[in-house]
Amino acid sequence: MAKKTAARPRRRAPSSRETAADQLRIALSHLIETQALHQRELAHIMAALEEHTAILNQHSAILRALPDAVREKIGFVREADLRERYNHPSYN
Numbered sequence: 001m002a003k004k005t006a007a008r009p010r011r012r013a014p015s016s017r018e019t020a021a022d023q024l025r026i027a028l029s030h031l032i033e034t035q036a037l038h039q040r041e042l043a044h045i046m047a048a049l050e051e052h053t054a055i056l057n058q059h060s061a062i063l064r065a066l067p068d069a070v071r072e073k074i075g076f077v078r079e080a081d082l083r084e085r086y087n088h089p090s091y092n
Helices: 020-074 079-086
Strands: none
Touching: none
């Protein structure tokens, strides 16, 4: 047995009182409503994108600092740090 689907509303022919100008006003009104909806949706998407960008920037900064943090944690001392710390001629 075939499934019944909701019938699509049929476009009716304009009545004598409904002119082409009236149809144009209706279509324009629908267009304005649709544009407003899309603008709200776009604003929501842009806000989420800005939030995600801020998170990614923080993540990138953490990743850039990670090698130095690991070196410091394991006690690795760079040669430049030794020169500065001891100011020994053999390091200069």
